Amino acid sequence: MLLACIPTQAAAANLPPGTSKAVVFLLDASNSMNTNDRERLAKDSIAQLIYSLPSNYYVGFAAYNTSVVSSVGMQDSGDREPVMDAVDTVTYIGYTNAGAGLTTAMELLDTVSASEKTVVILSDGEIIMNSDDATAESSRQFQAAVEAARTQGVRIHVIGLGADMADEDNTIFSASAQTNGVNYHAPQSADIQAVIDSILQEQLGVKKTRAAIVDTDGGTEDITVNIPSINTSRTRVLLTSENPIQNLKADFSAVNGWQYSGSRYTLLELDHPTDTAVHITFQGRAGGQIKVDVISEYVLVTQLQVSYTDSNPTEPEAEYPDRMADITAAFYDAGDSDRQMLTDPVFQGMLIPVMVDGDVTPCYLKDGAVTFQRTVPAGVKASIQFDFTRLDTNLILEQPISMELEGPAALPKPPLEDYRPQIIVGSLILLALISMLIIWLASRRKRAKVVPQPPATTAAGGAATAPTARTEETSRYGYVGRLNIYITNTLSGHDFPPLTYNLFRIPGGKKLSLQEILESCEVDEPFEGADKIFFQPAAGHCLLLTNESDCTLMQNREILMKGHSYEISLNSKVDITFEDERSEIALQYRDVKPSDMRLLAAEPQ
Missing domain, CATH: 2.60.40 (Immunoglobulin-like)
Known part of the structure; x- marks a missing residue:
């Protein structure tokens, strides 16, 4: 039952392009539903789904028994009442023509453009018609609609109601398996509410926060719900219970407001709230419990x-x-x-x-x-x-x-000069040098002798290896620039702000480990293998990175192998997954302007 409505909501069609989504609720209205849904709780659950959806959703509805007996769609967020009007008029009678029903649901979705499209089916049994031929035709039509959904990227979720739907081999359940959807079993109609809540959060990604759980004693309950911000575009306060919620009154401040109620739910919808407090009074059955959730959107x-x-x-x-x-x-x-x-x-x-x-x-x-x-x-x-x-x-x-x-402007080119005199002089000098080299080589050939190779060093296990001149060579260079450190994942789950380590302050001959750098930045989180990743200065303002760990190091999608050294140029990025396979760090080697270097050098270490 709709208690209050102001029909001036923001429509999904007026939202930013590319944000629209669409859902069709397909209801089995066959005669067997009189047994499985005596209290007509399916209607409440459909309303809970429709009114909880954010403003960028189009919603539609279809019901079927021997044929399609109701079809409404697609309504934007400013006009969802016709859907509930259609749900209210449905009676449970006749056979189960799910093929015609799903075909209609797909036709409704075809009328709107949306980035995501979903069908939610609520059914209590197999496809059954008044003859074998009619049953076979409905089954064929159902499978054709499922195949169309699969090729178009439409997901189908199925709620199976009652004992007969405990069998997962049911034809209706096959729709979700083929479209990357999910099957749910609700043994009783009272269980549909929890299933709808799961579909909203887990399948449609609608986020909500629990504001309160109220144990009711039969008297009047008085609560204040705090919404997160007055800057929300729209905030919904949803009250759900296994028992009727009666005499609900709400006091709130917003540009516009609506209240929708059923036998076991009430939803308050606030357009651009101007106060964070929502005062609510209501009555619930003694011994009952009412859950209060807040759904906000921007x-x-x-x-x-x-x-x-x-x-x-x-x-x-x-x-x-x-x-x-x-x-x-x-x-x-x-x-x-x-x-x-x-x-x-x-x-x-x-x-x-x-x-x-x-x-x-x-x-x-x-x-x-x-x-x-x-x-x-x-x-x-x-x-x-x-x-x-x-x-x-x-x-x-x-x-x-x-x-x-915008790309940068081209650098100025130097003026063209006549280099012919220099070329002639250079050529003469080059000829003279070549002649001198030939004479020197001829004289050296007469007294040539073998120069001994440098002695080999012994590695672990006794294998001889040639001496590595790389480390001795890099000691001639000095550190420049800085390391920007982004800790993106840790074992503890703690978040760290971006860190900066100034390399230019470090003496050129010092060999740094990543562990020393993290400790200097006062990072107390363990990073397994950081003590086996080393840095040294190299030519051309590069860093020489040596990996002796079992960590996974990536630069430009290339793995930096263990036991090897690599030159890291300025403005390069290295991603590291540590030996625990969970902790992750991203390093960016950046230059420092001379003016910034003087300021940073003046700061205390």
Whole structure:
């Protein structure tokens, strides 16, 4: 029963492009449902699903017995009442023509464009018609609809109601197995509510938080529910119980508000709430329990800003300077481009990994924005996607985002000069040197003798190995730059902020282990194998990385083998999975400007 409704909600069609999703609920309305759903609790469960879905969902409904007896779709978030009106008129009578029902559900989905499409079937038995031929035809039609769903990427979840649906070989259950869906068994109609809750969270990814559990005594209950923020685009407060919820009254502050109630659920929907407190009074049956959940959503658009930093190229023959783009992504209300979102304290410091053209960078929310970098070798179009899985709210925004990045201007070319005199003089000098070399070689050939090879060193196990001159050579060079350290996974699950280790302060002859670097950064988390990964300075401002551990080291999708040394150039990245196979670190070797180096050198160690 609908208690209150104001029909002016934001429609799914008006949301950011590419964010729309669609669900059709398909109900078995055959005569056997009179036995398995005497209290008509399926209606409550359908309403709970429909009204709990975020604003970017289209919803539709179809019911079947001997034929399709009801069909409504597809309704956006501003017009879901016709679906419930259709559910209220369904009576349980006739045979079970699931083939016609699923065909209709697929036809409803074909009328909308959505990034995800789902069918939820509630049935209490096999396909049965009034003749063998009719039953065979319905089964054929059902399988054809399942195959269409599979090829179109439509997932089908099946709720099997009653004892007859305990058999997983039931034809209806085959729909989920073929479309990457899930089967659920509800022995009693009262169990449907918990199944719907599982589908919402686990299959449709709708996030909600538990606000309260109230043990009722038959009298009036008085509670205050705190919603996470007044900046949400929409917040839903859902009350569910195994018994009727009666005389519910709600006091809240929002731009608009709606209340939907059934026999065992009540949902309050607040459009742009202006207060975090929702005061609710109600009555429940003595000895009962009522669960209170909060479902919040943000409808966002992303605004990107970029600045560029050019530096001298590392390659002497380069025609362009090295360019780094510093990109800031801020999130705003889709309905108010001046209202920045995700600025509440609850979001500060939350980890939001950002994927740019397939490379993931750990970023942290600060004042409603994240900042990350991307090298720009030339003018490119970057694909950007944000991972919000760590946030306990539903975020609706278009992803991925495409962004044009400007390439650097070409370096000036030196003026052309007439080099012919130098070439002539150089050629004469070269001829003279060649003549002198021939004379020297001829004289040396007469008194040549064998030069002994350097003595070999003995490795573990007694095998002789040639001496490695690499380490002695690198001691001639000094450290430059810094290491940016991103700890992305640990055994303890603790989060660490990005760290920086200034290499230029370290004496050139010192050989550093990764363990020493982490300890200097006051990281007390164990990283197995870090003491066997070493760094030394090398030519061309490179780092020489030597791996003596059993860790997995990757650079540009290439594995850095154990027992080998590798040159790591500036602006390179190395990903390390440690010997415990869970702890992970990303290292970026970055340059330091002379001005920044002087400031950092002046700071205490």
